[in-house]
Amino acid sequence: MSHQPCAIVGIGQTHHKKARRDVSFAGLVREAAQRALDDAQMTWTDIDAVVVGKAPDLFEGVMKPELYLSDALGATGKPMFRVHTAGSVGGTTGIVASHHVETGRFERVLAVAFEKQSEGNAQFALGSGKSGSLGAGGAFAPYMRSYIARSGAPMDVGPMVAVKDRLNGCKNEYAHLKLKDIDLATVKASPMLWDPVRFLESCPSSDGACAAIFTNEDGGKAAAADGRQPAWILGSAVRSEPSTFPGRDPVRPQGAVDCAWDVYGQAGITNPREQIDCAELYVPFSWYEPMWLEAHDIAEPGEGWKMTERGDTALGGSFPVNMSGGVLSSNPIGASGLLRFTEAALQVRGMAGEHQVEGAKVALAQAYGAAAQYFSMWVVSNSLDPFGA
């Protein structure tokens, strides 16, 4: 095996907003990438390769924009790679960048994921204008209804997730939505969009970018010696499964289960609920929090909603979820996965500011895409050996 350790030593993101009219595409990605370089105490010339991820090019009407962004991302004379795996793409972008380092072929790799949704109409582009473009909420609502019927969860659980994530978002200086007056009553009074999901239980449409810098064991240890805590990748995995076929369970997709256990196995995790300190999960619609807690076997089947209801997943709870405010607070789609992945890294680096989980040593991140059929996950830690194996 040539697998070599990989550390994240630089993280940057933009201030996410409904419309970043103040910057071009190039300005948007540079804002995130420059912050990551500053964090890593590197310059553009230190980077060996660039990996770019984003969701469909139809969102903005620019085909293969990484070609145009080569200049802005300092990629001239370097490898430039473009990943697109639907909503999971931000996560997959981080994983592909880490593979560049784990093979030993590259020393310092920049991953950048972005979406500038104000340039187009995401709802139209999601369906390419076909079938009335019912959007992601319309596609996922039946899965969420099925979860509620199967688990017997009380209807307040979805609104509780929305309140928690939006209040967490108020602690995140980069978050798009800052709904500080939100409570259960206002969520439940908001318009029903796709039963059971109300307006305030749905993700926004954002402009934003996220960047991360990956380096090898020597680079990670050098940063640590300099007092800059790296995040070590203990395990990463991706899975895909077809959209529809008889026997598929979209509430607990086998791809999500397999992806989680692949990552746990690499990280030496046998009891995720106990060994993981916090998680950033892709929750674009409120009910996905309990659904993913169960699909990742953090909670027993039918028990995920109880963690939410008890407050376990709150910032001060026993298993905080979406400390950053999550997808419900910021959703530049292509970047949303990498935002989850880098929030997990910020937590174990102790750099999450007001939304820091005290003493977080091991963090899980996940992203999913298309009809809940593309999955990417990683587990990061402040140590290469957090469990003293």
Next chain:
Amino acid sequence: MANADDIAIIGWNVSPMVRHTDKTEAQMLLEVCSGAVEHAGISRAEIDFTCAGSCDYVAGQAFSFVQNIDALGAWPPKRDSHVEMDGAWAMYEAWLRLQIGDIDTALVMGSGRSSTADPTLIYPMEMDPYYLAPLGTDATSFAALQARALIESGKVTERQMAEIAARTRRDGKDSAYAQVTGDFDVDALLAEEYVNAPLRRHDLPPITDGACAVVIARADRARELCDNPVFITGFAHYTEAHYPGVRSLTESPSITLAAKAAGVDEGPIEVAEIQAAYTHEEPLIVEALGLGAGVPVNPSGGPQAANPIMATGLVRVTEAARQIRDLGKSRTLAHSTSGPCLQQNLVCVLEGDVK
């Protein structure tokens, strides 16, 4: 060839190359995936990782690759990825992935149905959206600018371009995967009108629907499955500035960087399969690769004979591999490109196994 991290090609399949297919992209991929795993002597279930290269704008649909995973047999769920790049870059991702060492085999794909699209409408959208896309300049117009620069620098003539068109389409007559072939008279070609001066119709690639799939494996598994695995001994890609106006269009530094990183000059190259979609690109690419005179280029007919966008580069890989596995060569090269005037380039060096 002692390293267990070496990766080899052990099977492939290429679809018929046609002006228009009635099949969906997923149907084309189903056939080439089935063909490639059969060629490799394994089943879909034995594939550990899949990676596809395709383009939503060519398909005219967001998330177009999602339907294509029906072709993989992704059940139980697969480790899988997708690049909005030619299938040759999908192979690059798979090549990296297998070097991590925990899994042994990967299936990579490239696919595109260009027949349903209007290239002059789509390709301007590949440009900088602020300064270049509004000009409505398509790939052929940019290619014409590069051809003009090459002609003025003395690196190629219109006659040489016509000779390349005639040679590749004659060579393509022997290929089962060529679309535009035949015997053409150079003087007759040169008597035709320009499409975008200095490019005539014969200087342009055809519009092609097609797909391609390749199976790669780590060295031990490759030798177990296959008597004559084709090893990937060099693999690299580089990009350069997007704006054609800030580049020297008569050179290709990214090809030269990729050739150096892939070790092209570490031994003789017996055949080169390059993604020279436009005739004038051939001498530029050959020079930038550092190939000596007399190295056969695109004996398959190359992209001049069939140009399935998003698979064209991966088809070059299969043609370079075919030279080793079926035609007795020992060291060949494949090249792929993307972007205006050869902005981004990939070079893959293939070698037969040392027995």
